[in-house]
Amino acid sequence: MKPGQRRLMFFAGAAGLVAFYLWGLLGLPGFGNYPGPYGPAILRVAVAQTQATGVVSAVNFEYRGFDTVGEEFILFTAAAGTAIVLRMLRGEGERSPVDEARDRDAPPTSNAVRTIALLFTGPVVVVGWWLASHAQTNPSGGFQGGVVLATAFILIYLAGAFLTFSKLSPTDVTDAVEAAGAGGFAAVGLAALFTGLPYLYNYLPLGQIPGAVSSSGTIALISFFVGLEVAAAFLLIVSELLEQTLLIRHGGR
Amino acid sequence: MQVFPFIVVAWIIGVGLYGIATSRNLIHQIVCLIVVQSSTYVLLLGVGYVTGAVAPYFYDVPVHTPAVDPVVQALALTDVVVEAAVTALLLAIAIQAHKRFGTLDPHELAEFKG
Numbered sequence: 001m002k003p004g005q006r007r008l009m010f011f012a013g014a015a016g017l018v019a020f021y022l023w024g025l026l027g028l029p030g031f032g033n034y035p036g037p038y039g040p041a042i043l044r045v046a047v048a049q050t051q052a053t054g055v056v057s058a059v060n061f062e063y064r065g066f067d068t069v070g071e072e073f074i075l076f077t078a079a080a081g082t083a084i085v086l087r088m089l090r091g092e093g094e095r096s097p098v099d100e101a102r103d104r105d106a107p108p109t110s111n112a113v114r115t116i117a118l119l120f121t122g123p124v125v126v127v128g129w130w131l132a133s134h135a136q137t138n139p140s141g142g143f144q145g146g147v148v149l150a151t152a153f154i155l156i157y158l159a160g161a162f163l164t165f166s167k168l169s170p171t172d173v174t175d176a177v178e179a180a181g182a183g184g185f186a187a188v189g190l191a192a193l194f195t196g197l198p199y200l201y202n203y204l205p206l207g208q209i210p211g212a213v214s215s216s217g218t219i220a221l222i223s224f225f226v227g228l229e230v231a232a233a234f235l236l237i238v239s240e241l242l243e244q245t246l247l248i249r250h251g252g253r
Numbered sequence: 254m255q256v257f258p259f260i261v262v263a264w265i266i267g268v269g270l271y272g273i274a275t276s277r278n279l280i281h282q283i284v285c286l287i288v289v290q291s292s293t294y295v296l297l298l299g300v301g302y303v304t305g306a307v308a309p310y311f312y313d314v315p316v317h318t319p320a321v322d323p324v325v326q327a328l329a330l331t332d333v334v335v336e337a338a339v340t341a342l343l344l345a346i347a348i349q350a351h352k353r354f355g356t357l358d359p360h361e362l363a364e365f366k367g
Contacts, residue, residue: 031256
């Protein structure tokens with residue numbers, strides 16, 4: 001198909017989309033007048049029921065906890081899928097990890113990048129753990145904290161040390177941490193079944209002070225496990241992609 | 254009725270889809286898909302917005318302060334995770350396509366079979 005035809009088809013389709021979108025828009029409650037039953041209902045009871053002041057975390061790890069198990073396993077599956085798609089193919093071999101560009105020499109990592117990356121590594125780890133352990137308090141949680149934690153390792157790579165990066169995050173350990181994170185979440189839910197409670201029931205003591213780090217029972221615990229899972233999954237995905245550019249040579253072409 | 258946020262949503266979907274339809278590079282197409290998906294964040298947060306309300310966090314405001322809908326915000330979080338997963342897989346597949354066929358142009362790739 002020629003680019004012109006392609007564009008024409010796109011605009012024909014887009015016209016239909018716009019028509020249906022406008023039609024749908026007419027049925028929406030106006031911006032700022034949200035009347036939905038679920039949000040207000042949860043806002044009325046969430047803090048009293050869970051002792052968590054972060055109601056979004058309470059929704060994610062308590063009211064919609066079962067969905068979040070699935071969500072976490074989506075990421076788990078994606079990490080596994082990336083590893084499978086990027087497995088070493090026939091005729092590919094590893095070589096020493098050197099940055100390179102096709103038509104010029106890759107410049108060496110500058111001291112400025114190296115210094116800043118290493119300076120940030122420590123604080124980033126602290127912020128990551130802080131986020132992963134404060135889901136019940138404020139707009140943080142395992143997902144956000146996990147991504148920030150993974151960033152710490154990527155900073156080490158940016159500092160110009162792929163070997164240090166792969167030494168600090170060996171695939172075996174990262175795999176184990178990812179499994180522990182994903183399995184931990186599921187296990188927290190399963191533990192409720194053994195005492196005759198529903199799956200993912202919040203059976204831990206909720207604490208007295210809403211929003212305290214020790215409050216909210218399983219919400220805080222699940223957030224911790226999610227943090228482990230997300231950090232490990234992102235590290236696996238990033239190191240798979242890095243290995244492609246750094247270690248694996250094009251096969252026999 | 255205040256519709257401006259929903260027009261922004263439509264615009265973001267539109268530019269993203271246009272990019273996917275006309276792009277000549279797989280990586281660029283993946284970025285366009287991320288743009289399309291980011292429209293859903295605006296839509297979700299726009300649907301749940303309540304005029305004059307605070308964010309659904311009650312650490313330093315009284316518990317029954319009017320707040321925006323926490324359910325759509327939680328859904329937006331799910332949305333971000335799914336996007337990250339989809340992007341990772343698509344990038345991996347793009348790498349393999351480039352290795353096998355030596356091109357990232359979807360028009361040229363369409364001519365290859367298998």
